[in-house]
Amino acid sequence: MAVSKELLDILVCPQCKTPVRITADEKGLKCATCHRVYPIRDDIPVMLLDEARVESE
Numbered sequence: 018m019a020v021s022k023e024l025l026d027i028l029v030c031p032q033c034k035t036p037v038r039i040t041a042d043e044k045g046l047k048c049a050t051c052h053r054v055y056p057i058r059d060d061i062p063v064m065l066l067d068e069a070r071v072e073s074e
Contacts (some may be wrong), residue, residue, distance in 0.1 A: 019022055019043065019060040030055075047072070 020039060028037050030048035037046040037055065045054040046062050053069040055062055 020046070020052060020062060027034055028062060028064065032069075037062075047069070 025037070025039065025046075028046065029035060030051060030053060032053060033048065033050045035048050035050040037048050040043075040053075040054060041042050043057070047054045052066055052072050052074065053066070054072050055064050056071045057063070065071050
């Protein structure tokens, strides 16, 4: 896993403040509440609303 567990433990969605989880393909972090997926680029989560995409459940 590119993103450390310690970092995942503290990251939350900037929109709704819900903790995010790594996606199955490990290329993004998904919020379970608002369904935004934040990309991971070069092992760095990009937690910007403008960069996120909204996915269905």
